[in-house]
Amino acid sequence: MGDMIVRIMGEGQVRLSDSHLPELNKLDDELLAEMEGGDGPGFRRTLTALLAAVRSRGTPLPDDSLEPSDLILPSPDATLEEVQELLSDDGLIPG
C-alpha cells in the first residue's frame, strides 16, 4: 500500500500517500531534536509546519473509521512539556 494514516491529536485522522514520508520525517526529526533540546519556539514552529503539511497533503478519514494510525502527532496547542511527558515515561528516549 502506498498510503498511511496520521492522527492529529484532538482533531482526527487523515490518510496520505507514503510519498510524503521523507518530507514529514525531516520535520519530525527536527521536532524531536527541538523537544529534547528544550527549544520551545523551534518546537512550536516545527510542530505547526508538520501539522500544516499533514493537513494539506492528507484527506480526512470519516468519523466512523476504526483504522489505527501509523503516525500520531500532538495537538496544535500541545506544549513542549506536555509532549515530553507523553513520551518520557516510555523509556524510548535514549539517555
Next chain:
Amino acid sequence: MDAGPVLWVLSQVLELESVRRGRAKPMSGVMKRMGMIFRAKANKALDRAEDPRETLDYSYQKQLELLQKVRRGVADVATSRKRLELQLNQLQQQSSKLEDQGRKALALGREDLAREALSRRAALQQQVTDLETQHATLQGEEEKLTLAAQRLQAKVDAFRTKKETIKATYTAAQAQTRIGEAFSGISEEMGDVGLAIQRAEDKTAQLQARAGAIDELLASGALDDQSGMHKDDIQAELDRLSGGTDVELELQRMKAELAGGPSAGQQAIEGGTGQQQSQQQPQDTPRFDKQ
C-alpha cells in the same frame, strides 16, 4: 482501584513494556514514537484477555463511559462559560457605573473622588480583559470537546456493529485478528479523547477557581454589585455632596450665572444641560473641565 475510563486509557498509554519489547528499531521522531505508544497500549490490552472476544465487551463498556464523560465535560465547560459571561456583564456594568461616578464627582468639583473612581475602573477593566481571554479559551475547549464527542460517538457505533459481527461469526481463535483491527482504532481514539478531556478539566478547574474569587469580590461589595443593596463609598460621598438630588450642581450653576455676565450664564446653562446628557452619554466628559 477501579480506574475510570480515562485513567484506564492513560495507564495503558503509559504502560510501555511491550513497546520496549516489541521495538524493532530506534524511533527517530515524535510522531513515530507516539504512534508506537498508542499501538502498544492497544496490544497490551488485547494480550491481557483470555478470550479476545471478552475484550470487545469490556472495551465497549469503557467506550460508553468515556462518551458519557466527554458529554459531561462539554456540559461543565458550557456552565463555566456561562458563569464567566454573567461575571463579565456584572463587571462591565460596574465599570460604566464608576465612569458615571467619576464624571459626577468632577462636576461637583471633587477631582480626588473622580480620580478614585477612575482608578477603580481601570483595575476593573484589567479583570474584564482577563475574563475575556478566559472566555475565548473556554469557547475553544467547548468546541473541541463537542467535536471529539461526535467523533467518538461515530466510532463507538461502528465498533458496536463490528463487535456483534465478530462475536456472531468467528471463534475465539479466528476472532483475534479481526478484533485487533477494530480494537486498535478505537483504543487510539479513546487515548486521544481521554487526554483531551483531562486537559479540558484542568483548564476548567483553574478558571473556576478564579471565577470563584471574582464572585467573592462581587459579593463582598469590593466590586459593588448590581442589586443596589449596598452603595459603595464613592456613591455615598457623591450622595452626601449633592444631597441626593443634584442640589449642589444646581447651586453651582446658579452661582456661575450670578458671578459671570450673560455669556458666562449661557455657558453655565450649557454646562448644566451637558451634565444632564452625560448621564446617558459617558463620552461627554470634557465639558466639566471648566468647573
